Amino acid sequence: xxxxxxxxxxxxxxxxxxxxxxxxxxxxxxxxxxxxxxxxxxxxxxxxxxxxxxxxxxxxxxxxxxxxxxxxxxxxxxxxxxxxxxxxxxxxxxxxxxxxxxxxxxxxxxxxxxxxxxxxxxxxxxxxxxxxxxxxxxxxxxxxxxxxxxxxxxxxxxxxxxxxxxxxxxxxxxxxxxxxxxxxxxxxxxxxxxxxxxxxxxxxxxxxxxxxxxxxxxxxxxxxxxxxxxxxxxxxxxxxxxxxxxxxxxxxxxxxxxxxxxxxxxxxxxxxxxxxxxxxxxxxxxxxxxxxxxxxxxxxxxxxxxxxxxxxxxxxxxxxxxxxxxxxxxxxxxxxxxxx
Amino acid sequence: xxxxxxxxxxxxxxxxxxxxxxxxxxxxxxxxxxxxxxxxxxxxxxxxxxxxxxxxxxxxxxxxxxxxxxxxxxxxxxxxxxxxxxxxxxxxxxxxxxxx
Amino acid sequence: xxxxxxxxxxxxxxxxxxxxxxxxxxxxxxxxxxxxxxxxxxxxxxxxxxxxxxxxxxxxxxxxxxxxxxxxxxxxxxxxxxxxxxxxxxxxxxxxxxxxxxxxxxxxxxxxxxxxxxxxxxxxxxxxxxxxxxxxxxxxxxxxxxxxxxxxxxxxxxxxxxxxxxxxxxxxxxxxxxxxxxxxxxxxxxxxxxxxxxxxxxxxxxxxxxxxxxxxxxxxxxxxxxxxxxxxxxxxxxxxxxxxxxxxxxxxxxxxxxxxxxxxxxxxxxxxxxxxxxxxxxxxxxxxxxxxxxxxxxxxxxxxxxxxxxxxxxxxxxxxxxxxxxxxxxxxxxxxxxxxxxxxxxxxxxxxxxxxxxxxxxxxxxxxxxxxxxxxxxxxxxx
Numbered sequence: 001x002x003x004x005x006x007x008x009x010x011x012x013x014x015x016x017x018x019x020x021x022x023x024x025x026x027x028x029x030x031x032x033x034x035x036x037x038x039x040x041x042x043x044x045x046x047x048x049x050x051x052x053x054x055x056x057x058x059x060x061x062x063x064x065x066x067x068x069x070x071x072x073x074x075x076x077x078x079x080x081x082x083x084x085x086x087x088x089x090x091x092x093x094x095x096x097x098x099x100x101x102x103x104x105x106x107x108x109x110x111x112x113x114x115x116x117x118x119x120x121x122x123x124x125x126x127x128x129x130x131x132x133x134x135x136x137x138x139x140x141x142x143x144x145x146x147x148x149x150x151x152x153x154x155x156x157x158x159x160x161x162x163x164x165x166x167x168x169x170x171x172x173x174x175x176x177x178x179x180x181x182x183x184x185x186x187x188x189x190x191x192x193x194x195x196x197x198x199x200x201x202x203x204x205x206x207x208x209x210x211x212x213x214x215x216x217x218x219x220x221x222x223x224x225x226x227x228x229x230x231x232x233x234x235x236x237x238x239x240x241x242x243x244x245x246x247x248x249x250x251x252x253x254x255x256x257x258x259x260x261x262x263x264x265x266x267x268x269x270x271x272x273x274x275x276x277x278x279x280x281x282x283x284x285x286x287x288x289x290x291x292x293x294x295x296x297x298x299x300x301x302x303x304x305x306x307x308x309x310x311x312x313x314x315x316x317x318x319x320x321x322x323x324x325x326x327x328x329x330x331x332x333x334x335x336x337x338x339x340x
Numbered sequence: 341x342x343x344x345x346x347x348x349x350x351x352x353x354x355x356x357x358x359x360x361x362x363x364x365x366x367x368x369x370x371x372x373x374x375x376x377x378x379x380x381x382x383x384x385x386x387x388x389x390x391x392x393x394x395x396x397x398x399x400x401x402x403x404x405x406x407x408x409x410x411x412x413x414x415x416x417x418x419x420x421x422x423x424x425x426x427x428x429x430x431x432x433x434x435x436x437x438x439x440x
Numbered sequence: 441x442x443x444x445x446x447x448x449x450x451x452x453x454x455x456x457x458x459x460x461x462x463x464x465x466x467x468x469x470x471x472x473x474x475x476x477x478x479x480x481x482x483x484x485x486x487x488x489x490x491x492x493x494x495x496x497x498x499x500x501x502x503x504x505x506x507x508x509x510x511x512x513x514x515x516x517x518x519x520x521x522x523x524x525x526x527x528x529x530x531x532x533x534x535x536x537x538x539x540x541x542x543x544x545x546x547x548x549x550x551x552x553x554x555x556x557x558x559x560x561x562x563x564x565x566x567x568x569x570x571x572x573x574x575x576x577x578x579x580x581x582x583x584x585x586x587x588x589x590x591x592x593x594x595x596x597x598x599x600x601x602x603x604x605x606x607x608x609x610x611x612x613x614x615x616x617x618x619x620x621x622x623x624x625x626x627x628x629x630x631x632x633x634x635x636x637x638x639x640x641x642x643x644x645x646x647x648x649x650x651x652x653x654x655x656x657x658x659x660x661x662x663x664x665x666x667x668x669x670x671x672x673x674x675x676x677x678x679x680x681x682x683x684x685x686x687x688x689x690x691x692x693x694x695x696x697x698x699x700x701x702x703x704x705x706x707x708x709x710x711x712x713x714x715x716x717x718x719x720x721x722x723x724x725x726x727x728x729x730x731x732x733x734x735x736x737x738x739x740x741x742x743x744x745x746x747x748x749x750x751x752x753x754x755x756x757x758x759x760x761x762x763x764x765x766x767x768x769x770x771x772x773x774x775x776x777x778x779x780x781x782x783x784x785x786x787x788x789x790x791x792x793x794x795x796x797x798x799x800x801x802x803x804x805x806x807x808x809x810x811x812x813x814x815x816x817x818x819x820x821x822x823x
Binding site for chain 2: 557558559561562565570571572573574575576577578580581584585586588589592633634635636637638639684685686690
Binding site for chain 2: 047
């Protein structure tokens with residue numbers, strides 16, 4: 001058995017509306033909102049970074065579980081915006097959580113799927129007996145280049161998963177990973193903003209990898225889209241998940257409950273996982289949940305999950321916390337992101 | 341540049357102050373900051389007495405000054421303290437936000 | 441008996457053409473010329489300065505002074521943040537007690553305007569704890585925290601503090617050496633740009649350059665020959681925690697209370713005997729706290745009495761405070777302040793205060809505070 005023992009999340013307080021970004025560049029906000037399927041995105045404060053947000057989501061995950069700190073002998077941190085180019089964040093995070101000395105800390109980067117790869121690796125660590133529990137944390141304070149399309153979507157947030165083999169809230173029935181060398185979105189060392197291949201990020205990238213990973217895992221487990229209560233996909237915008245879902249045979253009804261990108265934006269490594277949290281808040285015991293992440297460069301991690309009765313025990317506050325927000329203008333957004 | 345050793349030593353104390361609650365004894369808003377805090381200005385600073393009796397100072401992260409009152413309840417959180425030139429080791433420390 | 445036989449201050453202000461040690465030399469030369477005493481007759485020098493190390497990477501000031509004066513006499517440096525000057529005078533007095541019949545110069549100086557305000561602000565924060573620095577506090581911020589508690593506890597408003605700035609600017613308009621000689625109104629003080637809520641620019645002492653020196657002696661021949669002289673009745677120092685969070689009280693600076701009690705006891709006089717005083721008004725609230733902590737005003741009544749301008753020249757009050765203009769208007773070159781304060785009391789006791797002269801002065805007091813109250817020096821002088 002392997003799965004999620006508990007989870008935590010953190011959404012920063014501030015939001016900026018898409019129309020407030022569009023108006024600065026003289027663009028038609030109605031068109032942009034329609035084509036991206038996003039109305040507003042979350043913005044971390046100037047004194048927040050992927051570590052401070054990871055600390056918040058991890059605290060929540062630990063608070064929601066009875067697992068002992070000494071049983072967590074591995075901390076895996078995935079981000080596309082770590083505070084340092086060289087210096088692990090997993091160790092700082094572990095330290096503040098009280099995890100010390102005999103444990104494995106690892107920082108991972110793989111664009112938006114940096115953390116989900118960690119879930120697959122955690123399975124191996126737990127199955128080998130190296131540790132009872134693994135803490136996998138996704139966290140990003142993603143910056144888009146001003147005037148670029150990504151400026152409307154790149155957002156901030158964090159999700160932490162405490163994984164184990166007993167007392168599971170969500171059983172991970174199976175997982176798979178599909179990888180290739182595809183340069184759809186990248187950032188060179190020392191360069192501030194990422195670059196991307198425009199429409200190349202669509203069919204050969206996002207859609208191809210998720211499709212391949214999904215068809216493989218579904219076939220292997222002899223399952224069909226209709227067997228699932230919900231389907232959660234990585235959300236670079238509000239449209240792609242619905243399109244790839246349709247390609248695979250999932251319905252809008254299965255996907256919409258996870259589509260938090262509309263009001264939170266794309267928090268990169270935390271994006272899909274934030275959608276998963278949103279779904280876990282409404283899922284019922286024995287519901288099957290389909291989850292597929294996507295990381296540029298490129299790859300997709302696909303998971304078949306099943307909810308257990310234990311999920312009832314966690315306090316369902318996600319919608320409430322999502323609604324706890326305050327709007328800022330473009331200048332304050334630039335200040336928070338240290339662009340000015 | 342602050343010594344990385346100093347930051348390392350200080351972190352132990354930071355950890356012990358996380359996830360604590362207390363009450364505001366006094367507050368101010370800084371408009372003329374020292375260099376390392378320029379990018380955050382203006383910001384509020386609180387003098388808080390924790391429920392266990394210990395007193396400490398730290399920034400308050402919600403930005404409306406009208407909201408702060410002596411006697412208000414707050415809790416400690418982890419944030420970057422200094423926003424400095426990009427070569428330094430990052431200094432993380434205690435700040436305050438509203439009690440949940 | 442230890443007496444002050446001379447005092448000389450440079451102009452306080454933005455003194456672009458003069459370096460820190462140019463100011464030190466100017467002050468010492470001025471003092472020697474005025475007292476007509478040759479440098480050969482000086483037995484030791486006490487030097488007060490806070491930030492030359494932090495801002496200019498210049499320490500070992502004692503040796504620098506030896507170079508300037510071409511001397512081999514001992515030179516001592518003291519630092520206690522803004523109380524460096526008071527501490528230097530205290531140490532000079534102890535030296536004279538241990539070495540009877542000698543003559544010393546106490547000189548304090550600070551060069552702050554060579555640097556951007558943020559650098560000076562940061563340098564000054566070296567007088568506060570690491571935790572206070574890490575919270576992004578500044579000295580205006582620390583005193584603002586004290587002000588908020590005081591105003592809230594005793595039901596006062598900004599105007600109760602602001603009145604102190606109005607008074608001190610009025611006094612400074614009569615002092616040629618003051619940094620700011622312009623009078624200000626209460627409206628201007630309340631409306632000045634905020635530095636650390638509720639303190640505005642006009643509640644805060646400025647960043648200034650300057651040097652002050654006094655000559656102290658226990659040589660009776662020199663005292664007899666001196667044109668002007670007054671004696672040191674007592675000089676006491678008390679310390680307290682550097683962090684505000686470790687203080688026993690937040691509506692009082694206990695270091696001032698302790699030093700003040702010791703000083704009055706040692707001098708054998710009453711509060712009501714004091715006719716002039718130089719108090720440490722680094723921020724308007726500080727003078728109010730000082731008046732209460734020294735026992736001149738009851739705890740909590742300071743705000744009301746300040747707004748009545750009771751301690752202003754020309755009013756019928758028993759005591760006039762900060763005829764020099766205080767730190768607020770005369771300026772606050774940190775290392776020089778404590779010595780300037782004692783110098784001003786000396787001028788009052790010897791009838792040399794010109795347009796600022798208070799009548800019937802027999803006893804005067806100087807209160808010099810370091811940081812947010814970590815050190816306090818109280819000196820009582822008599823005619």
